Amino acid sequence: MIVTLYFSALLSSTVAWEGVRSVWSEGNPRNESGGGGGERCSCDAFLPGSTFPVGDLVVIEQTAVEISHELELEMGKLGEYEIKVTEYEEKIVKLTAKIEKMEENPDGYSESERNEIKIEIKQVEALIVDLQLSINGSTAVLKSLRVQITVMVETLNRLEKTYDKNLILVTRREYLKVQLQLEECERRHQELFYPNIGSCAHTGITKLSKPIVSQLNAHLNAGYKFGGWGKDSKPIPDRESMYWYSGYTSASIIDIRFYTNYKNLILRNHFQHHSLQTSWRGTGTNFIFRDNTLYYQINSPFGLAKLNFTTMAYESRVIPKASSGFSYAYFPSQNFDFAADETGLWVTYATQQSAGRMVIAKINEASFGIEEEMETSIYKPGVSNAFMVCGTLYAVRTIDTITEEIFYKYDTKTKEETYISIPFERFQEKYSNLHYNPADQKLYMYNDGYYVQYHLWFNHTAVATTTTAPQVLLT
Numbered sequence: 001m002i003v004t005l006y007f008s009a010l011l012s013s014t015v016a017w018e019g020v021r022s023v024w025s026e027g028n029p030r031n032e033s034g035g036g037g038g039e040r041c042s043c044d045a046f047l048p049g050s051t052f053p054v055g056d057l058v059v060i061e062q063t064a065v066e067i068s069h070e071l072e073l074e075m076g077k078l079g080e081y082e083i084k085v086t087e088y089e090e091k092i093v094k095l096t097a098k099i100e101k102m103e104e105n106p107d108g109y110s111e112s113e114r115n116e117i118k119i120e121i122k123q124v125e126a127l128i129v130d131l132q133l134s135i136n137g138s139t140a141v142l143k144s145l146r147v148q149i150t151v152m153v154e155t156l157n158r159l160e161k162t163y164d165k166n167l168i169l170v171t172r173r174e175y176l177k178v179q180l181q182l183e184e185c186e187r188r189h190q191e192l193f194y195p196n197i198g199s200c201a202h203t204g205i206t207k208l209s210k211p212i213v214s215q216l217n218a219h220l221n222a223g224y225k226f227g228g229w230g231k232d233s234k235p236i237p238d239r240e241s242m243y244w245y246s247g248y249t250s251a252s253i254i255d256i257r258f259y260t261n262y263k264n265l266i267l268r269n270h271f272q273h274h275s276l277q278t279s280w281r282g283t284g285t286n287f288i289f290r291d292n293t294l295y296y297q298i299n300s301p302f303g304l305a306k307l308n309f310t311t312m313a314y315e316s317r318v319i320p321k322a323s324s325g326f327s328y329a330y331f332p333s334q335n336f337d338f339a340a341d342e343t344g345l346w347v348t349y350a351t352q353q354s355a356g357r358m359v360i361a362k363i364n365e366a367s368f369g370i371e372e373e374m375e376t377s378i379y380k381p382g383v384s385n386a387f388m389v390c391g392t393l394y395a396v397r398t399i400d401t402i403t404e405e406i407f408y409k410y411d412t413k414t415k416e417e418t419y420i421s422i423p424f425e426r427f428q429e430k431y432s433n434l435h436y437n438p439a440d441q442k443l444y445m446y447n448d449g450y451y452v453q454y455h456l457w458f459n460h461t462a463v464a465t466t467t468t469a470p471q472v473l474l475t
Contacts, residue, residue, distance in 0.1 A: 084127075086212045091124050093263040195441045200342050200390035202458035204409060208424035208443065214451035217247045218257060218268045222449045226251045226285050226331070228433030229265075229451050230444035233340035234291040236310070240439075244289050247449065251333045251432070253282035253296050256289075265451075280305065280314050285432035285446070286328075286337035286385075290345060291365065297336040299324075304336060304347060306368060317368050319349065319361070326350035326380045329398065330430050339388040342438045346388050350380040358383065360393050360412060376410050377417060385434040387443065389456075396434065402426055427452050 098117060102109050217224050227247030232239060241261040246253050258272040259265040276282065280298065282305060287296035298305040303318035326349075328334040339346040345363040350356045358380045362371045378395055384404060386395045395408040406422040428448035436443050436456075443454040 083210060083212055086214065088124065088127055089262065090214070090266055091127070093266045095120055095124060096263070097267055196460070197441060198342055198438065199460075202390070202460040204392060204420075204459055205389065205394065205406065205422060205456055206459045207457040208406075208422065209455040209457075210425055211427040211445070211447070211452045211454060213427050214453070215266060217449050217451065218245055218270070219247060220268075223249055224449050225249070225430070226432045226446075227253075227449075228285060228287055228435070228444070228446045230289065230435060231437055231439060232289050232292065233437045233439055235439060236292045239292065245451075246287070247446070251283060251285050251331050253285070253287055256294060274309070276307065277314070280307070284327075284333040284335060285331065286334050286435075287433070288338045288340055288435050290340045295338040295345070295347075297333070299333075302335075304338075304363075304368070315368055317370075319370065321351040321353060322349040322359075323352050323356075325352070326356045329381060329384050331432055334432075337386060339386070339393075339435060340438065341388040341390055341436060343388075343391045346393075348380075348386055348393070356380055358386070358393075358395070360410065362412070372412075374410070374412055374415065376408075378408055385431070387434055387436040389436050389438075399423060401429060424454065 095117075098120075102114070102117065216222065217227065217229075224247035226249065227245070229243065229245040229247075231241075231243055235242065243259045243262060243265040244256055245259070245265070246256040248254060253276065255273065255275040257270040258274075259270050264270070279300075282296040283299045284297040287294060289295075292309045294307045294309070296305055296307075297303075298316060301316070301318050302324055303316055303322070305314065305316045307314050322335065324335050326335065328337070335349055337348045339348065345365050347361050347363055348358050349361070350358055354375050356379050358376045358378050360374045360376065363369070364371050376393070376395075382397065384396045384398050386393055388394070391412045393408075393410040393412070394406050395410075396404050397407050399405050402425060403423050404426050406420060406424070408417065408419055410417045426447065427445075427450060431445050431447040431452075433446040434443065441456055443456060445452040445454070
């Protein structure tokens with residue numbers, strides 16, 4: 001009995017050592033005589049020389065927490081960078097305009113006014129330098145975090161091969177979370193400074209930036225709530241930097257202005273102002289500009305219209321089933337909504353046969369005819385607006401006074417529809433035009449008379465690569 005208890009106690013105390021593999025020697029029991037004359041039985045046990053390195057695991061866990069915190073900070077900075085780039089670009093544009101006026105009439109300015117301009121120049125230079133240092137700093141931080149995570153992987157792999165896998169399973173899960181955070185941060189950094197223009201190697205939109213507000217419209221009038229602005233989604237040569245704007249006090253399109261670049265848009269210096277012929281004036285506000293052509297809605301006859309600014313020729317098409325009885329939630333007469341993406345030109349509308357549910361149609365740009373129609377399950381009057389990206393329709397609805405939500409998408413390739421939730425912030429209460437531009441992967445909104453844009457982030461399955469540093473100053 002004593003022999004059994006002694007052996008059992010020794011065995012249980014040894015195997016209770018978590019994560020340790022014990023090797024017992026099978027030897028003959030020895031009889032030993034104690035000082036009291038009694039006898040006892042004993043056997044030899046050999047414990048391993050190595051123990052589990054708890055300290056290594058603790059270091060990994062602490063590193064994971066620190067990296068996660070740093071990544072959260074870097075993710076927040078990315079949105080700030082884009083807003084600052086736009087703000088500084090506008091400062092440069094306005095300062096350049098002041099300098100040009102001063103150069104035209106140098107004697108018309110006092111010494112104090114010239115000194116004031118010099119101070120403004122130095123201030124802008126300081127802002128740009130600071131932003132460039134911040135961006136470079138973020139790049140360096142991401143590289144450093146990548147190195148730290150690599151070390152974590154090597155340590156975890158070593159521990160997993162040498163010791164019980166169950167001991168590091170929880171830590172590995174935490175590491176995977178941190179790795180995904182880093183990959184997301186690197187992806188957003190990549191898309192912000194090196195967008196993979198034209199690529200559809202992604203599974204859809206994951207996030208929108210905060211609204212980037214350029215300024216009030218060219219009329220300097222908040223009463224011009226109806227309209228649109230943006231860039232040509234398929235620009236002709238030498239027009240890659242061109243911007244356009246059309247605004248009015250009602251849901252109509254009667255004219256359009258063109259600006260050579262962003263600088264002249266901000267300064268309101270258009271190079272062309274064209275008024276549509278009276279019989280060709282449009283209704284609604286969901287027009288776009290593509291391949292030097294304006295696509296818009298007309299009511300007489302009710303249908304699609306386009307004006308080619310290369311040939312200055314008008315053309316129209318009627319879609320017999322399309323109904324004028326279904327518009328978006330905000331404004332009337334938004335019956336046809338044009339959209340352009342990486343795959344071509346589209347238009348959405350609703351019909352009586354579809355009971356007001358949205359229909360997506362692909363437009364043949366050469367013939368201006370409809371190639372294919374697809375009916376969705378969403379009721380158009382319940383939608384604020386919609387746009388296309390890589391052959392997928394994204395529908396938007398209002399959540400509250402400051403929040404919109406992309407709540408639905410329809411893949412025209414697979415005919416699969418999905419309900420999603422991607423909230424984003426709105427600058428003003430209502431907007432009349434929302435469209436995506438594949439030429440720069442941005443979303444353009446005309447928001448109660450203001451020019452607003454958003455940067456989009458995608459769930460990429462292929463990542464663009466670059467070897468040069470990001471440039472802050474835009475031309």
